[in-house]
Amino acid sequence: MQTLIAELQGRFPALRFKPGVSFAWSPETGQIIYKERAKSANSVWSLLHETGHALLKHQNYQADVELLRLEVAAWEQARLLASDLGIKIDEDHIESCLDTYRDWLYKRSICPNCSTKCLQQGDFVHYRCFNCHTTWRVTTNRFCRAYRSTKNVPQRV
């Protein structure tokens, strides 16, 4: 992990890495958070993915549909980085991350009252049901929320 970070840091001196509890990109602080002792292939891919977000300067507070597009873009960037570094990212891993993410977004958009699939409101924190007119609040969008494990899909928020 440290070797890869040093390598990325050498190529992109502007990037800032910080150890933390899970892999994440923080647009607020401009930091890439990484798990210090992680050694698995998955964690290497995660680091490249978060670096992808950082290089593309992705911001929070996007509509849910937009967020999925940014996740895809971050993986594309991660693929480019990986091939530069001679690392191969498993395509199935990317697909399962995106699927988990899609599931999470889908669950947010289902009306808690009548189960109709709905569209997010313009403020990015509310959904409103066009069928029964229930309004519900969702937590602020974050990147990579659901992508640690497919077994660990968060409940509706």
Ligand SMILES: [Zn+2]
């Ligand atoms: Zn409804």
Ligand SMILES: [Zn+2]
């Ligand atoms: Zn992501």
